[in-house]
Amino acid sequence: MFHRKPSTLPTADEALPGRPTRPFPLAERHLVLDAPLEADVPEGYEEAIFGLGCFWGAEEIFWQTPGVWSTSVGYAGGITPHPTYEEVCSGRTGHTEAVRVVFDPSKVSYADLVRVFFEVHDPTQGMRQGNDTGTQYRSAIYYTSPEQEAVAHKLIDAYQPALTARGYGEITTEVAPAPTYYYAEDVHQQYLHKVPHGYRCHSATGVRFPETA
Secondary structure (H helix, E strand, O other), X not given: OOOOOOOOOOOOOOOOOOOOOOOOOOOOEOOOOOOEOOOOOOOOOEEXXXXXXXXXXXXXXXXXOOOEEEEEXXXXXXXXXXXXXXXXXXXXXXXXXXXXXXXXXXXXXHHHHHHHHHHOOOOOOOOEEOOEEOHHHOEEEEEOOHHHHHHHHHHHHHHHHHHHHOOOOOOOOEEEEOOOOEXXXXXXXXXXXXXXXXXXXXXXXXXXXXXXO
């Protein structure tokens, strides 16, 4: 059941049933940033959720970004409640691998995070990222406010001509309101801190945002 790599999202009837609660424990604190892993967003801070391929390397990129207070990896944009990694990999939950970023907007803007998001992966590949294929690797921006939605669309409009000029196709990034975010298993949290020579799949397209964007 867990070996097929579908290229289309499941319907509600096709999705796995999931469960009412998370089936595994999590560490209390971020191993790199020493922030609470599951804490509410502190006053004056903001939350951003991105999908950009394998979440191991994606999380590392964001925890290294100045102004980011905490990161975690999880599953977003799907149907199955409280999925496991194996279930997400089956393609039968509808989730993409996601990174939750809590940041201080006085130190890093949401627009800057979106620029990082676009410049470290190829947002034109649909249901894959590099050699990783399947719906769990799709590109996604899940906004948490109308202001974030406006920024996401503005930067997509600015970035597309630059990609087109370099021979890339249309941006396939899913832009949608932030859905329920399900934390991934503890082994995946800050994975590349635990396994420094672990798998990294992110590489820039070489396309930068226009100076006016």
